[in-house]
Amino acid sequence: MILRLAIGSLLARGLTVGMTVLAIALSVGLFVGVEKVRTGARDSFADTISGTDLIVGARSGSVQLLLYSVFRIGNATNNVTWESYLDIAARPEVDWIVPISLGDSHRQFRVMGTTQAFFERYRYRGGRALEMAQGHGLDDLYDAVIGADVAATLGYSVGDPIVVSHGLASFTDHADQPFRVAGIVARTGTPVDRTVIVSLEAIEAIHVDWQGGAQVPGRRTPVEAIREMDLTPTAITAALVGTESRLQIFGLQRWINTYPEEPLLAVLPGVALQELWQIVGVAETALVAVSAMVVVTALLGMMAMILSSLNERRREMAIWRAMGARPVTILGLLVLEAALMAALGALLGMALLYGALAMARPWIDASFGIWLPIDPPSAREVWVLASVIGGAALASLLPALRAYRMSLADGMMVRI
């Protein structure tokens, strides 16, 4: 009955209570949403590469190497010469090695030169291999395999021609040597979705007439002649390496890092990811702190709302007292009301969040490559909801204590 009366009292003050509940709902939705995006982004990042033991590139920072080689974020400062690549590939510890050559683009998407081995060796999300949604892999010199996002955004299907631009965001096209879409990779949720994959030789081929980053004026080697040329690259951007045994990873890493001919860097993807989290972690903490402050603000708003309602509810409190309710009952009533508001707000917030997730998920995936799973709330989230309700009960103690004191002093004879 007390619960029913508390609910009735809340309903009677529908508008102010509704606004308070909405404020709590939005803050809870924001907080849990930030949590979801944070963990979703982490998982998405961590899922991007698996099965690769070492990433090798020119010497720079390990995070930078990870970002440009796997996530196509940022640029390499330097290249790895083909001779160094061959030296590494020849090491007895190396089981397989996949060269990667970056630097060109198609529209807003990066072009990656590699070998057929990439399709066999690249693994994501706990060991899943790439699958072709349409078409086949790289057979011809001018074949290109595109990611799912590239196909979806640009409306490409197998057989369509593609012109690769020189560099990133440039106006110079390799128009003389168009590619053909040979296959489309099934959606992975990794940067592969936003990549145009061609062969290493093709990267070499489109730069035959180029020197020092510019096309040599007037030189136009015919395509037929290019096909006859030796298209072994002189340099690559990075390489993914798998070892025969995990025990050999550190030995090989040391060997590469101390390679005398050229300054190279080999990193373990997991270790580099950890370093990345340490950098991102500060921003994450700030984000969580800000959204926690929003929750606190909403609870403070609720507290102010209860406080300001106390005066107009003096009569109500007097009736409770006259009917035999102890001051403690009145205190409990106010705390119960606050907890109800917070619980309703928390539920509404979760409903809003899941609704927003369901709607925004495809867009977030397409724009940021982060696939947010719609899971039941995690233990941590349930804990967050519980502490919001607990926090509301705690915040309501101040107005409740005031009501307690008022009801003691007023007795039941409040004149209006």
Place this chain on the structure above:
Amino acid sequence: MTDAALTLSDVRFTWPGRGGFTLSCPDFRLAQGERLLLLGPSGSGKSTFLSLACGIVTADAGKVSVGGTDLGALRSGARDGFRAEHFGLIFQQFNLLPYASVADNILLPLRFAPARRARATNAGAGGARAEAARLCAALTLPDGVMAMPAGRLSVGQQQRVAVARALIGQPPLIVADEPTSALDAAAQDVFLGLLFDQAATAGSSLLMVSHDDRLGARFDRVLRLDEIAATARGVAA
């Protein structure tokens, strides 16, 4: 001799703060089953007197006893429970929780008074709810009023619901604070008739305070507050 329904002897009380309003009542007695009208203009200390009688505030000196129980000897929580068991209270107006149904309003005091709840439950077939409905009918409230939110009723109807709430479970003492002041003369008459009938049925004593001496004819006894109590304001404070 049976215990009186309510006695105050050598009671003295001063409100904390509030300019030190002081009330002292050397001797007051309400017999069981008696209907007493206490007259006094506003500001004469009627509310203070009722607060003392109901145990909302405790006397600084002297003794207030209800049915033989010394209110001052009870701890505050026990006093709240005692009030729920022994008092039916009716105020001037705004008696009810407007958002709660009539039924919930009537049953509310039973929530804090187990013995009274048992009496109401055993009053007839159907339990406390049926007893509340019977009271509503006896007080000529329309059918179907039980489920309505109390705030939707007219003032006169609300006052009758307050009577039903005061009477349910047959508390020994009904205390009414100017219950008719918001009603016109004809409605006052009907209201008092119903109140007296039901109080008599329940065997409850009735203590009513008012400023309106025209009501006096219908009571067993009429007292002016200044005959039984002395008040002083703000001398010491």
